Amino acid sequence: MAEHITIGDVAPRVQYVADGVLADFTYPFPIFEEADLDIRLDGAVLTGGVTITGAGASNGGTVSFTETPANGTRITLRRRLKIARATDFQDNGILRARSLNDELDYQVAAIQQVADDVAGSVRLDPTDAGNVVLPLRGARANRVLGFDGSGDLALFDRDTGLLGVPYVGSVPRSVEDKLAERLTARDFGATGDGVNDDGPALAAAMAAAAASGHLLEIGEGTYRTTQPLLLGGGAAGLSMRGSILYAGPAGQAALTLGDGAAVRNAAKHYEGLRVVRATLSDWENEADIGIVMRNLDASLVEIRQVEGFTIGIRTQGVERGFEDTTLILGRIVNNKIGLDVRTETAGAWNTSVRYYGGHFAIGSSVYPDKDRFGIRLSAAPGAYVAHNRHLFDGPGFELQAESRPAISGIPVLCEVNSRSIWVRGMRMEGCSPFVARHTGGAQDHIYEVAWASQAYLVGVDYTATATRTGAVVRAYHQAAAFRESTREVGGVGNLRAARIRWSNTEWGFEKLACLSSNVVGSPSTLADFAFPALDSYGFSDSGVILTGGRGLGFVVDARTCRDFAMAVEADAPRLAVMCFDANRNLLSDTGTPLVRASGQSLAWNAAARWWQGSADMADATLTRPQVVHLEPQVAYAIIGLVRIGVDYEVRAMRLGCDPLFSPPLLFGLPGLPHGARELVAEASWDPASIAAGGSAQINVPLVGARPGDFASAAFSLSTSGVVFMAQVGATDVVSVTAWNRSAAAIDLNAGTVRARVVKA
Structure with missing residues (x-):
């Protein structure tokens, strides 16, 4: 060794997850020689294919792989020393400091190794005295290891119903029962790798959940299925962390939740739902649906993503109602109809449902020649059509139709006689200039537009079959202040x-x-x-x-x-x-x-x-x-x-x-004299000289004047000494008299005489 090694307080183990690119990995602890380094890939010991540098250095070194480890591979580097002493000090020999330090360093490194091994073991708490000794092999074979009422080690049969639990008052049950409390798709063989067909495994898992009343969990990953899936109403709910990739036949619902007929599916909890079609639907077959939810009542649904179907989501009343449920919506993308609120029979209903969020969007290149709608309210022929009290909070619509007048891209399509449908704080991006299209007798709809690329110039499109106007549009975009008055x-x-x-x-x-x-x-x-x-x-x-x-x-x-x-x-x-x-x-x-x-x-x-x-x-x-x-x-x-x-x-x-407009109210106008109590007319007049005490008269045409009306007259010039009087002498005529009450003749210049009639 070039210099004396120093053993610091560094754990003799380090782990990495390979990214498929990096080939060099450092180890921060010292080793005495290359053989002291134990290298494992996903638990398997590696015996070659690496170059190790840094042996004998206090700060560790580097392991360089000849072939870069694959992405996701777990790499473990740890120091493993032989617990043995291969050297000895000579009697009466010189005791060199370097030799002594080397021996002590090796002992400290070996102790660190033992401490690292012990850290991963099951052991008693420092306050708990005694020893734990396993029963003999024959006694513990095919048994469950547990603890008795005193906390001492005990053995139990695997299928026992008497296995103790750690909480006071808990019900004793078997391990199998505990593990089956929450079903997962992987319990039934689903892989979630996006390649294998997980349809049969998912179908089995859903059938088991419906039969047992348990909640089903679909974990992380992509679960490809070539068959439609049904989670019956017997299941408590569904929790998804991954996604379902539907590669099954067209004209089918990829995922159906709840039972049909007259069954009431109450108090269900569906969270994280995510269903994507492997290939985009042709938008022609309305039976091509992402998620169908039937007869839900007092339930909570969270949908993260539904993409690529003719109808993304359908809430369905089938011989019974869909009601009193809350839906939290995420990305509803590339579906001809994002959400379909529907009834199937005369005895069904769809009412009192709350919806939060929802981004209803279409890609710019997706079927640029076809109509698209965010939300539809519909009914099968002969089904109940009075949907009522649906509240949508803050949905966004990005439908790629604003510059395509040949197609319709409208947030709401109402085909039923619904009542009290409120859409609040909605966003319209690239939509047609209509917030909704009504084809039936809907009324009491309120559409509140928080933002629109069309500003406030949006309305409701009533087709030829619509029998009610039924809707109010409140466009707040650039017009919020106007909405405070009528x-x-x-x-x-x-x-x-x-x-x-x-x-x-x-x-x-x-x-x-x-x-x-x-x-x-x-x-x-x-x-x-x-x-x-x-x-x-x-x-x-x-x-x-x-x-x-x-x-x-x-x-x-x-x-x-x-x-x-x-x-x-x-x-x-x-x-x-x-x-x-x-x-x-x-x-x-x-x-x-x-x-x-x-x-x-x-x-x-x-x-x-x-x-x-x-x-x-x-x-x-x-x-x-x-x-x-x-x-x-x-x-x-x-x-x-x-x-x-x-x-x-x-x-x-x-x-x-609407206070955004101020249309004229027409009355009392030329050609439209209705609605006016006061009528006026005028005529040019140059009366001859009027002798003292004499008078001159002119008839002024005034349409609407009738005998008995109050009449008055005036002249446009100074009339000192002359008094003007008026009366309605005949229908549509006002007779104006100029009376000279002075003692001398008066000759008025040419001017304008004005007549006024006030109706009684």
Whole structure:
């Protein structure tokens, strides 16, 4: 040795896990010679194929492998000395310090070796005196080693039910029973290497879990299966740390959880679910599903990943309900429909379910010509369709459709008559400009958009089969402050006080157009239907009575705003909407609804030329709050109430809209004089010289003026000595008189005379 070795306080053992690249490994403890180093690969002793450096050095050295150890190989380096003394000091010889130190160093190194061996042994606690001696070989053969009530070593039969347990009050049981308490896939031969077919082993494990009522654990790894898997409702649950790689036939559910028929699968716990299809589905067969969960009740489900199927996840009511369950969602990727909320029979239901998270995403190159949806609410033909109270918290949708107008990439597809579906804090990235598509009678849906690449310009797409408007979109992206209030487009708080007497028999109302179900002639424009006044209205002390053929409505400019909310105080009123194009021409029924309401269907009345409600707006039938949705071709509309069947009283009417918009309410305008109590007109006038005490007169045309209206007039120039008076001498004409009350003739210059009429 070149220098004297020093034995420090360093454990004589070190272990590594090879990465398949590194070939040199250090050992930090000293050895006296190369033969002192014991090298093991995964427990096997290595006898060659290495170069060892550093023997005799205090800080250890390096082991260099001729062939790099494979990735994952466990490498153990330890010092192993022969416990023997091969040297001796000579009598009366010189006692050299180096020789003495070498002997002492070797002894310390040997003691460290023994200490390392003892560290891995089973031994008594320092406070526990005595010795533990194993029974003889024959006595302990095929027996279980344990401890008796005094803590002393004892033997038990392997199948005994009397084996003690370490906790006071515990139930004694066999080792086999203890080990079977939690089943694992590997107990049944599953490898999890992603290559072998683990389907039969997984199927056996799931059948055992369902039969025993135990929880099944699928550990780390990738479990490839060529057959669909079923975990029956008898199992307590499923815990996954690895993933299922489905390589089985198309048109099958890769993993089904719970029993069907009328079985209630209650209080289940499924965690870490991860199912990936080996090859991407063609998105054509809806029976190609990743995970199906049947008839769950009061359960907890955590799904980490489902990828590559036509339908990623289906929650299914089969002759019974899926309800009161919580789902925690992870990556739901490259599925045509990420989550399908479904019923299969008329006696099933799907209700009161909470969903947290969920990243519904499609790869940019995945079927760029096919529609895709994040969440679908559906039902089999003839199945129960009133899904209700589903709450989605914080889902994200990345559907790769924003720049592809030929396809639909919509977060929610609703094909049923669902109620109270709330999606809160959702994210829309690369989606179509719709947060949802409704094809049926869904209502009371609330879609809250926290972020969208389309900003707040998102809506709901109602197809031709939709019978309700049914939804509210709250786009908070760049518009959160606007959502703290609602905008009133028009309001008449007291119709009795707002009435306007147009003639001895005709009445109008402030801000409102009068409607008739039987307009004579050939009406075709907005002005032909928005009457300033009509007869046959009745009155009570608090409101107006709509009698046969009569109605009232707000006239709105709908070119920028598509949704309006009607609120009324009336006795069982009936909603009616008239639609007009950008040129204010009437739009008739062409087979596709132009307008929808939130709480009822609208039917086309060909004789009256309006869409009218199928039910009264009544609290008892939950139809009083009404939202009216207009299709894009509707530029102007009359939204109001009409008399259908029986007379009824209307006391107040209000029309609101999204505060992001401020659509004009049309009334008191040229060509649309309805809704105005005060009328004005003017004319140029150059009266001749007016003698003292004399007068001059001009008739000013004013459409809507009726005898009995309050009238006044004024002149645009100084009129000292001349008094202007006005009266409605005939229908649509205001007679203006200039009276010279001075003692001298007055000649007024040319100016403008203005007439004003106020209806009683």
